[in-house]
Amino acid sequence: MDNLLRIQDLTQVFGTRNPNYAVDRVSFSMPDEPSILSLVGESGSGKSTIARIALGLMKPTSGKVYFKGTDIFTGDRKWQKQFRRDVQPVFQDPYSAFNPAYRLKRVFNIAVRNFDLAQDQRKAQARIEESLDSVGLDPDDVLDKYPHQLSGGQRQRVMLARLHLIRPRLIIADEPVSMIDASMRASFLKLLVSFRDNLGISTLFITHDLTTSMYLGGRIIVLYKGRIMEHGDTPDVTRSPQHPYAKLLINSIPVADPSQRWDSMLPASVDSANRASMNRDRCLFAERCGQVMETCWQQEPRVLPQENAVQRDVACHLYEKTLENN
Amino acid sequence: MKNPKTIIGVGLLTFIVILAVIGPTIAKGLTGSENPLSIGGYRPYQLPTAENLIGTDGDGRDGMAVFLSSIGPSLRIGVIAGVIATAIGVTLGFTAGYLGGKIDIFLRIIIDMVLVFPILPLMLTLALLIDRWNLDTLAILLGLFGWAFVARVIRPQVLSLRERSYVDLAVLSGQSTFKIIIFELLPGLLPYIGYSLSLSIVGAMLAEAGLQIIGIGAGSTPTLGLMIGKGIREGVIAVGLTGQMLLPAAMLILTFLSLNLINLSLDETYNPRLRRLVEDKVS
Amino acid sequence: MTITLQIRDLSIGLQSTKKITQIISHVNLDVLPGEIIGIVGESGCGKSTLAIGALGLIETPHVLQSGSVLLTLPDGSTTDVVRSSPEALRDLRWRHIAYIPQGSMNIFNPVMRIRAQLTDTLVQHGITEREAIERVTHALHLVNLKPSVLDQYPHELSGGMKQRTAIAAAISMEPAVLIADEPTTALDVVTQRMILQELVKIRDTLGVAIIIISHDMGVMAQVADRIAVMYAGRIIEVGAVTDIFKAPLHPYAQALLGSILQSGHETDQVEILEGESPSPWNYPTGCRFNPRCPHTMDRCRTEVPDLILRRASHQVACHLLDEKVSNHG
Numbered sequence: 001m002d003n004l005l006r007i008q009d010l011t012q013v014f015g016t017r018n019p020n021y022a023v024d025r026v027s028f029s030m031p032d033e034p035s036i037l038s039l040v041g042e043s044g045s046g047k048s049t050i051a052r053i054a055l056g057l058m059k060p061t062s063g064k065v066y067f068k069g070t071d072i073f074t075g076d077r078k079w080q081k082q083f084r085r086d087v088q089p090v091f092q093d094p095y096s097a098f099n100p101a102y103r104l105k106r107v108f109n110i111a112v113r114n115f116d117l118a119q120d121q122r123k124a125q126a127r128i129e130e131s132l133d134s135v136g137l138d139p140d141d142v143l144d145k146y147p148h149q150l151s152g153g154q155r156q157r158v159m160l161a162r163l164h165l166i167r168p169r170l171i172i173a174d175e176p177v178s179m180i181d182a183s184m185r186a187s188f189l190k191l192l193v194s195f196r197d198n199l200g201i202s203t204l205f206i207t208h209d210l211t212t213s214m215y216l217g218g219r220i221i222v223l224y225k226g227r228i229m230e231h232g233d234t235p236d237v238t239r240s241p242q243h244p245y246a247k248l249l250i251n252s253i254p255v256a257d258p259s260q261r262w263d264s265m266l267p268a269s270v271d272s273a274n275r276a277s278m279n280r281d282r283c284l285f286a287e288r289c290g291q292v293m294e295t296c297w298q299q300e301p302r303v304l305p306q307e308n309a310v311q312r313d314v315a316c317h318l319y320e321k322t323l324e325n326n
Numbered sequence: 327m328k329n330p331k332t333i334i335g336v337g338l339l340t341f342i343v344i345l346a347v348i349g350p351t352i353a354k355g356l357t358g359s360e361n362p363l364s365i366g367g368y369r370p371y372q373l374p375t376a377e378n379l380i381g382t383d384g385d386g387r388d389g390m391a392v393f394l395s396s397i398g399p400s401l402r403i404g405v406i407a408g409v410i411a412t413a414i415g416v417t418l419g420f421t422a423g424y425l426g427g428k429i430d431i432f433l434r435i436i437i438d439m440v441l442v443f444p445i446l447p448l449m450l451t452l453a454l455l456i457d458r459w460n461l462d463t464l465a466i467l468l469g470l471f472g473w474a475f476v477a478r479v480i481r482p483q484v485l486s487l488r489e490r491s492y493v494d495l496a497v498l499s500g501q502s503t504f505k506i507i508i509f510e511l512l513p514g515l516l517p518y519i520g521y522s523l524s525l526s527i528v529g530a531m532l533a534e535a536g537l538q539i540i541g542i543g544a545g546s547t548p549t550l551g552l553m554i555g556k557g558i559r560e561g562v563i564a565v566g567l568t569g570q571m572l573l574p575a576a577m578l579i580l581t582f583l584s585l586n587l588i589n590l591s592l593d594e595t596y597n598p599r600l601r602r603l604v605e606d607k608v609s
Numbered sequence: 610m611t612i613t614l615q616i617r618d619l620s621i622g623l624q625s626t627k628k629i630t631q632i633i634s635h636v637n638l639d640v641l642p643g644e645i646i647g648i649v650g651e652s653g654c655g656k657s658t659l660a661i662g663a664l665g666l667i668e669t670p671h672v673l674q675s676g677s678v679l680l681t682l683p684d685g686s687t688t689d690v691v692r693s694s695p696e697a698l699r700d701l702r703w704r705h706i707a708y709i710p711q712g713s714m715n716i717f718n719p720v721m722r723i724r725a726q727l728t729d730t731l732v733q734h735g736i737t738e739r740e741a742i743e744r745v746t747h748a749l750h751l752v753n754l755k756p757s758v759l760d761q762y763p764h765e766l767s768g769g770m771k772q773r774t775a776i777a778a779a780i781s782m783e784p785a786v787l788i789a790d791e792p793t794t795a796l797d798v799v800t801q802r803m804i805l806q807e808l809v810k811i812r813d814t815l816g817v818a819i820i821i822i823s824h825d826m827g828v829m830a831q832v833a834d835r836i837a838v839m840y841a842g843r844i845i846e847v848g849a850v851t852d853i854f855k856a857p858l859h860p861y862a863q864a865l866l867g868s869i870l871q872s873g874h875e876t877d878q879v880e881i882l883e884g885e886s887p888s889p890w891n892y893p894t895g896c897r898f899n900p901r902c903p904h905t906m907d908r909c910r911t912e913v914p915d916l917i918l919r920r921a922s923h924q925v926a927c928h929l930l931d932e933k934v935s936n937h938g
Contacts, residue, residue, distance in 0.1 A: 084498060096491045110496075182826070248799055255827060256829075257830055258850045259851070260830075
């Protein structure tokens, strides 16, 4: 059976004089069974660019994106229409997610109309109300209102209600909870999990906040400057990260428990100013790595599966050496 | 639409338009003649009296009659030039902002060239060369050069609106490009289009006034600009006939004011953050 | 023991054309010498307004409605920050009480080198140029930055380095109190850890009290000694960090802690808090949390609960605890 989503050697370069490799030969896939995959990285890691490409909003410099086995940029009109229905977004900014000039019911009506979601007005209305109910919103509080009359958290829920209505196969969520209050995040993430478990909808979840990925479980990819550093099951990677960058990231999360405080200061190498060399034929994390070796500066580490961990890929010379020695 | 700005703006504009339409009729009534603008109907440069409320001008015409007959033609120039400038400016500005890339670069060069083009010498030359040089021709030409200002305002707005998440959402909801342009982008542009239109209209009216002052007028059709121009040339203020400058100038200002008020209220309707401030004040 | 900063009954409002809307109400808070106290609350709870009040930066459209902020000076005397004249305030600021505002990595003038931007304030306080450079270099050293930073322009520094420079500027006169408003928002998690550890080191070295304002409970757990929880313009709980995390008493604090996403928590354990925090224009009467509180009583809708000492060094503003006392007493 084809994978639901397959990203192959995806590359996106911006600019010609000082080319910025936002995404650098990234490959991964999501299976047909409903699943959640988190793309985690800081700003500049390429995660949002990957999301936009996977949604079909922009064409990559090179590489391919396959949805249910078909290249999303070459599928015919009919296929494209189905693709649009099968892959839907959640955007980061609830304040610009809806056109401020219209009432919120328009968002749902357009979806119903364009995706043929109901046979008549009455059935459509019923389905819309059902979707709003399912995310804990009262239709009377939402449909006739303008976006600015709702809070950020409520607006993100309206996005979820829209998704519930459309029932895509895949949700691509770009930082969906970073702009809403902490107390509302849990309920949003819980809904994403229930979408997977009860409706069979997969989510590609983009975030810089590891705690949200940990909550969701599933699989995780750690990105750094456009390249994959580590890829594995979320609980495993967060419990025992292998890549030095992943370790650094996970150890830097401020644990909300005063009895588990950071025990040591970070090494000075961690903060390097903008003096990165232009050479890309090396490990891009070398200048900040506490375990850097000679070879890290000379050769780009390949993303290799690990033997000591189930379904874990790591791009690091530390582990390549082990393999070669065997 | 209970916004006081809307009410005052629309009210003022309606008043001006009505005045423009019935102006000539009132003029006939005031002067008691079928041709209120006939030269020599009165003695020239008379100070204001009950009969000649703002006195008479250098051609022996009742100042008030001239004023009332001038509003219509001035508005007409403004509207013709304004609509042409806005139509071209919005189309080209939108195209540049929406399509980007080479088309945008090309259009930006054109916009810059038109902006720096010396209109005055061109007008002078054309006024001499063209046989049927009348106010409508003048208006069309003003429109053909005014579009660059409009495009310059519209283009960056389109660039910014294009990046909004709700535009992406519309794309991903299967909306056609046409629908996205009309229903997603245009509402955000309406305040700017309105603003450009009012600016173009008044700009054209003022430009015509300016041209009248330096003598590139077009015949005898009375306009507010012509009246101001004559006033300056003939030094009416010094003679105590200030009203003949004041009234036409005030009318230009009122026109601009009314258009601007409507604009501001449009902005509030389409810009939700402003709307909330207004609602808070009112509640 | 002397208290470094005493906020008493502080109320600040916002002036609009028709009326004044109260943002924070009757806030009482003590800041002890050399402690790191965190003020935690969600967006819109008034914590930034509290910060500007503590600094005496109350300007139109903000209005002081009641209260005082007593700062203890090195000689032992106290001065009321919110009632000081602008000249007195200018002297107080940086010398005794310093501020790192939100987004302070953006406060630098892009066309000036760092050196002048850091020494300017010191020179304005009457310090010689040479001594100013000494102090600034020392401060940079405290935040692990090399003196070469002085010769650079802001755009040549990373976000983390700019934030550290802002901190260095704030501590260059070794004030008694440092107020840091969301010092690590917009920084990545690794840089955040670095900055927070620097702040603790500064407190350990200089003995300066630090007020950290944040919405992030994780940050608070890592660096704060005590925590004050704010909701809708009021402080509803104050206590030692371990007490607040292990045994929060106010229903809002309990819900806040329950909603933290951390590894090890299963999906079901996270509690969902319904509703939204009220804005100052819609503050409920009585206890402002009453519409969302799972334990609301009639009394809560009409009577504002006072912030009362319930356990050792643990204050809570909640009527529930009265009931519990009367049930047990």
